[in-house]
Amino acid sequence: MSNTRFESERIVILGGTSGIGLATAERAAADGATVIVASSGAERIDAALERLPASAEGYTVDVRREEQIRDLFSRLGSFDPRWRSSSPRFASTPSRPAWYAATCGGR
Numbered sequence: 001m002s003n004t005r006f007e008s009e010r011i012v013i014l015g016g017t018s019g020i021g022l023a024t025a026e027r028a029a030a031d032g033a034t035v036i037v038a039s040s041g042a043e044r045i046d047a048a049l050e051r052l053p054a055s056a057e058g059y060t061v062d063v064r065r066e067e068q069i070r071d072l073f074s075r076l077g078s079f080d081p082r083w084r085s086s087s088p089r090f091a092s093t094p095s096r097p098a099w100y101a102a103t104c105g106g107r
Contacts, residue, residue, distance in 0.1 A: 007032035012076065014038045014063050017048035029053050038063070038072060 011028050015021040016037030025035045029052050037052070038061040039045050045058035059075075061068045 005031040009033045010036060010076075010078065012036045012038065012073075014061070014069075017041070017044035017058070022048055022051070025052060025056070029056060036076060 011033045016025040017039040029035045036057045038059045040062045049058050
């Protein structure tokens with residue numbers, strides 16, 4: 001029996017192509033979410049998409065470049081901001097706008 005806890009939700013996972021990020025993407029997909037993963041490596045995205053349902057999407061993004069993050073979220077439209085990064089590099093700082101901290105995690 002499949003779990004539908006996140007049915008009809010779109011969840012974006014930065015760094016969702018390996019390790020804990022990929023495990024989170026797999027679990028969210030198993031729980032009914034449409035998963036969107038982003039990583040700097042196209043090969044990692046392709047490998048992750050092979051493990052995820054056909055509804056999953058993958059985007060190449062360098063998370064160190066704010067304009068690429070902004071462009072990604074602008075292309076994606078609506079999503080459900082359930083997951084946040086635990087990486088300190090996504091912390092809010094005076095040089096990062098509020099949307100960045102809110103969508104990329106850490107405050």
